[in-house]
Amino acid sequence: MNIEQNKHPAAAQAMACGTVVEPGLFRIEQRELPVIAPEGWALVDIAAAGICGTDYHIFEGKHPFLNYPRVIGHELSGRIARSTGNWAEGELVVVNPYLSCNHCRACRRGKPNCCSSIEVLGVHRDGGLCARIAVPEENLYPATGLSEIQAAMVEFLAIGAHAVRRATLSAEDRVLVTGAGPIGLGAALFARLSGAEVHLLDISQTRLAQAREKFGFTDTHLAGSDILSGPLADGFDVVFDATGNAKAIEAGFPLLAHGSRYVLVSVVKETISFSDPEFHKREAQIIGSRNATREDFETVMTAIREGRIDTGALCTLTLRLEDLPARFGELAEDREALIKAIVTL
Template sequence: MRAIQIAEPKTLKRIEIDAPASPTAGQALVKTHRMGVCGTDISCYLGKFPFFDFPRIPGHELGVEVIAVGEGVTNIKPGDRCSVEPYMNCGKCYACRHGAMNCCQNLKVIGVMTDGGLCDSFLVRAAKLHVSNKLSYDQLALVETLAIGCHANDRGAPGSGEFGAKDHALIIGMGPIGLATLEFAKLTGATISVMDMNEARLDFVRQNYGIENTILFRGDGSEMERIAELTDGDKYQVVTDATGNKHSMASALNHLAPTGRLVYVGITTEEVSFKHPTLHRPEATLLASRNALPPDFTRIISLIEEGAINTDPWITHRTQFDSVLDDFESFTEPDSNVIKAVIELS
């Protein structure tokens, strides 16, 4: 059976693996039709992701077809189209017992900590499959990315504001996770600003989301002038940093209004440091956002089906399974202006 493996940093290898066995109780055998390439996949490929071991078959943003189900499975049936919730939690640890399955102490994310879906077919827990026979495989492969943004937005919880006025939220980094956060921030009614160092990404947001409050980060302090202009000097009630860049993450506190909330959704392996008064002076709340929760997947599928989320602008690049080894490196290059690349397996 065909598969592609990240053998070592910056090295992809096409391999042959055994076909999976028949599904046992609680399992499903699924065929991969689409795999989305996300920032995590890029970081794993570059050798920069903290939870990744080589070699590994990647693939956690997936649109799949159910081929067979094991004993006791009732939530899906052969032929169903599904998105995969890739977070394999233990169900027994403190986090799982308290409803935070995304923070499971024994968590295994497929495609990161165990082999993933960049192969013809694989076995997965049936409970981790979310059905929509209305959505395309492309759309289903986008659900996991959107779920990360959904959870990050919920952590910051922008909205109408404590004193009646709308919250003003800033999202830093307009890659896929920042865009996913933006999708859900828009649904809250908050006023939104976005920041990036790539003008093309800001153009993308203006053209596809109608966001005019854009801030180009040049590293010369001009962003602070723009923030003061956009907020009348008040700064932001909610800031979400989706960059995974230690410098951006450290300076994000400077953009908070008093009593504001800062959400880190991007991940870095480096130290993030700031002087304590930067956190203490505004009585800031510092939050992390990790993965997503099962209800996020159900909600997102419904929103896409209803047309409340339009996925059409998302996929900017495509490749076929047989071309992945040739094309993947280009997805890591900033000049390629990739928002979301999708691998077609069938």
């Protein structure tokens, strides 16, 4: 894979942008610095950006909804560049990167996270791994009481919080989260806050050890073990898949208890198949969980402010944008011990 940095000097009113030019090629390019925002939008000077599985998948050519080249970055915090009627210059904000049309049936029914014409920053349009972006004001939330680094972690945690809300958990539920990466950990943390009994399943002993040591999850299982034995023989009331792997998703169906829910958080290109008789016998539900809403962002920010989410344990490392070209390939290839890398600008 080719990792390189554009050496051309920055022109006046230009900014550096972290761009995946094509699969396997990440570099810093110069783009024009936005100085005027459309009506109803605001200019945001990016403070920090999380690198997530979506960004790695874009780099690896595995994302199903993307055209190249693309400025990546959708886990964003920033400061208002110019005051508006709603925002003061310098105010710290969390960016909701899901730009909805506000007109389709989903939007009209209060589900902008699955808008039929949705554009996600860093996926469908250029993202925020750059000095400044323009964002609809309705997609900005005040990050009161949060640091710039914490504010950049709200979005990925909101994915897990949304999945948990979709599952309508209760304290009586026995939950299995498959995939102990950042999204899976987020789902597990908010499932635990709901009072449910939470188990984690992963192919990596390293990730399971982190879940135990950093976050106190005692019920962890290595993939391939006989998980349906003893007190777990009846299966799980709710299974969350956060693996991004089609085979792992299919392997989750037999783990469902009768009367259970299967929440698919990860996205894969492949077709998923399962045994219909077994599925109907269980009267199970399949629930897709996509993105997050303002309610989920607010849930996460409240949990961070109240100290119920340890953001320090989630942030594995921080680095500056200019250092990323030399590190991106390494981060993409070895993510086993990496929870969250945050790029500061």
